[in-house]
Amino acid sequence: MPQQFTCAQVQEAVRTLGDEALQWLQDMIEFESVQGNEAGVQDYTRQVMEHVGLTPQYREIPDSLMGDPEYSHNENEMPYAGRYNVVDTWGADEGRSVILQSHTDVIPGGEWQEAFTPRFDGTYVYGRGATDCKGPVVMMILALAALKKLGFEPRGRIESQFVIEEEVGGNGALALIRQGCKADAVIIGEGSLLNVFPANRGALWFKLTTYGKSLHMGRRNEGVNAIEKMMEAARHILDYEQELIRESLNYPLFERYEAPVQICLGMISAGNWPSMVPDECTMEGGVGFLPNKSKSQIEHELEQAILRTDDEWLRGHYKLTFDKLRNDAYESDPNHPLVVGLHQTAVECGIDSEIFGWNVSCDARLYAKLGGMTTMVYGPGTIADAHAAGEKVEWRQVIDGAAALALTLSRWCG
Known part of the structure; x- marks a missing residue:
């Protein structure tokens, strides 16, 4: 029989891990993980994943990727030696699979002197990457940690991918797609205010x-x-x-x-x-x-x-x-069972969530267009705060988003 959890059970598991997860986010923000300087935050992300019982690995990005017709060229291109994606696989291949993906690279702090000095005021966590996208990274790890705490054993495979170079066009994600990653659906962690976006500009x-x-x-x-x-x-x-x-x-x-x-x-x-x-x-x-x-x-x-x-x-x-x-722009079926399931679970857990298209572009289109997978965006925070001086994420959204995601995963991969 598949394991059945209630929203209250998952919320309690998330709540008990909340203080620890808050520290993860603040620690991640301290890393100035701009292009070429991602190694520190990727190592820390791997350590946190190991701490909660996952078995992540570094996934190399070959320099030959620069010759890919879908590669996003930029003015700061550099070799990929020592610059990795972090990937974990949990579960069996006996049920429905899913990829959870977000990115740890950020844009520079610019004139914001406190960009990499995290601050929590009791409601919001401030710092570069709080919304884009270290908050969503922590939400995803927290969801998996809560499921581990509940003793969940997924029948379907959950692959977690925390990538680099999203901010310059998605080259970290492109590398994983060219390396053959595949699942029945993909959830991209970005600041959606916990709405579900199955289409992007x-x-x-x-x-x-x-x-x-x-x-x-x-x-x-x-x-x-x-x-x-x-x-x-x-x-x-x-x-x-x-x-x-x-x-x-x-x-x-x-x-x-x-x-x-x-x-x-x-x-x-x-x-x-x-x-x-x-x-x-x-x-x-x-x-x-x-x-x-x-x-x-x-x-x-x-x-x-x-x-x-x-x-x-x-x-x-x-x-x-x-x-x-x-x-490229993309659209997945808004009636796909995981799109609907994630939205319904969010509502069940008390989140004011809708399904609609996002007038922003991110890594999602690569999984949909090149990978041929149903893809949706979901995560805490809002694009209005991303890249801004004073970037922030409401901590409650990270907690609520993690609980709804954990419950969704238990039903999709259970």
């Missing part, structure tokens, strides 16, 4: 360069100003944004968003002297899009938008590339 970064003809300001009319050509291109790009919004309104699971998609013109640079006509202008930006479009469609449509110009010079003197973040 995509995000595509672009770099546009316009070229001109440089001359002294006194002969401006004989030159071609690359900034002015960029202004013309930007006008058409923003026109395309309005088209994208119209095509995406009321898309299933994203109906609540007034502007579910967007184009951000993020950085621009040109010229090196005030009285010279610049011959080159570069702009970088991003496109957010829903599952009604693929990233290849967005690439094509963005270029076609630029080519709508009547400016013959611009049509022949630009370069558009997509060399950095290239996150």
